[in-house]
Amino acid sequence: MRTHAADGSLDELVELQLRRADLRYTEGRRRIVDMLASSEHPVSFAEMITSLPQVPKSSAYRHLMVLEGAGIIRRIAATDGFARFELSEVLTEHHHHLLCTSCGRVFDVTPSASFERTTARMVAELVDQFGFSPVSHSLDVVGHCADCQ
C-alpha cells in the first residue's frame, strides 16, 4: 500500500508520533514499520518474523503493541483467526479489504471518492441513532481470491 508521505518523510512522521508519547523509534520498530510500508498487503505475524529474522519474537510482539497503541499501525482481524498488520490510514490512504476464506490472505482495495461520500453519510446516520462516536470504518468483502476459485 502506497504511503501518503514521500519515502523519506515516513520515518520522520513515525518518529514524531512516537516522541509525543515518550517512546523511541528504535531499530526493531523501524524494521517493522519499513516492512509494513513496503508490503503490498497486510502482514501476518508469522510472515513478519520470517522476513525479519533479526527481530526476536517477544520483541516483535511488543513492538506491534507499542506501534498499535501509538496509532502508527492497525490490527486487522482476518478470517483465519490470525491478525494482520498494516500502517494506519494516517500514514497511507484510506482503503478497504478483500478477505479470502480459503487461504486467509487479505488484499487491499481503494474505494472511489463517490462511494466514500455515500459511506461517510451512511456511517453518520447509523451512528446518530446509537450515540456511537465513530473513529474509523472498514468495508470488508469476504469471499474467494483469484487463486482459490
Place this chain on the structure above:
Amino acid sequence: MRTHAADGSLDELVELQLRRADLRYTEGRRRIVDMLASSEHPVSFAEMITSLPQVPKSSAYRHLMVLEGAGIIRRIAATDGFARFELSEVLTEHHHHLLCTSCGRVFDVTPSASFERTTARMVAELVDQFGFSPVSHSLDVVGHCADCQ
C-alpha cells in the same frame, strides 16, 4: 437481532439445513441457536458458556464449528481479538456492526436499502478488478459506544 422466520419456524429451518449435511439438530446445538436468536447482539464464547452452563466447553466449541460449517451461524472478528457469533443472514436480516474499542462490545445496525444498493454496486466494482468472488460483505464502524465516551 430479529429473525426473518417466525419463532416457531427457525428451528425447522435450522434442522433442515443440518439434515442436508447429515448432521443432527441436538439439544446442545439448539440451546446455542436459541441463545443467538434471542440475543440483541453478537455473542462471545465466554458469554455463551456463562449463560449456557449445561453445555460443556469442548462441546460448545464443536457445536460452533459445526453450525458455522453448515452456514447457520457466522463468526465475527471483534476488536479485542475474541470472536463473536451470530445467526447467519440467511436466518436474520442483513445488517452491519458498530465495534466499541473500549469495551469490546458489538452492536447491530440495519442499513437503509439505498445504502445497500450503493454498497452492492461498489463491491461488484472492487471485486471485478481482482477476480475476487464475493460471498458477503460487512461494514464495521469502529469507535466508542455511548457508555464508553
Place this chain on the structure above:
DNA sequence: AGTTGTAATGAGACTGGTTCTCATTCTATC
C-alpha cells in the same frame, strides 16, 4: 423390537500463539 453404522458427547490432555518476567542494555536529559 433388535441390530448396525454413524453422529454426538464430555472430560481432560494437549498445543501453540501470545503475553509476561526479569536481568541487562540503551539513550535522552540534566
Place this chain on the structure above:
DNA sequence: GATAGAATGAGAACCAGTCTCATTACAACT
C-alpha cells in the same frame, strides 16, 4: 558522567482453542 526511564531478548508462563478417546444417542434398516 550520572541518572532515570525506555527498550531489549531469552525463556517461562498462560490460556483460548483443539484434539483424543471411550461412551452414548440416534436414525435407518430388517
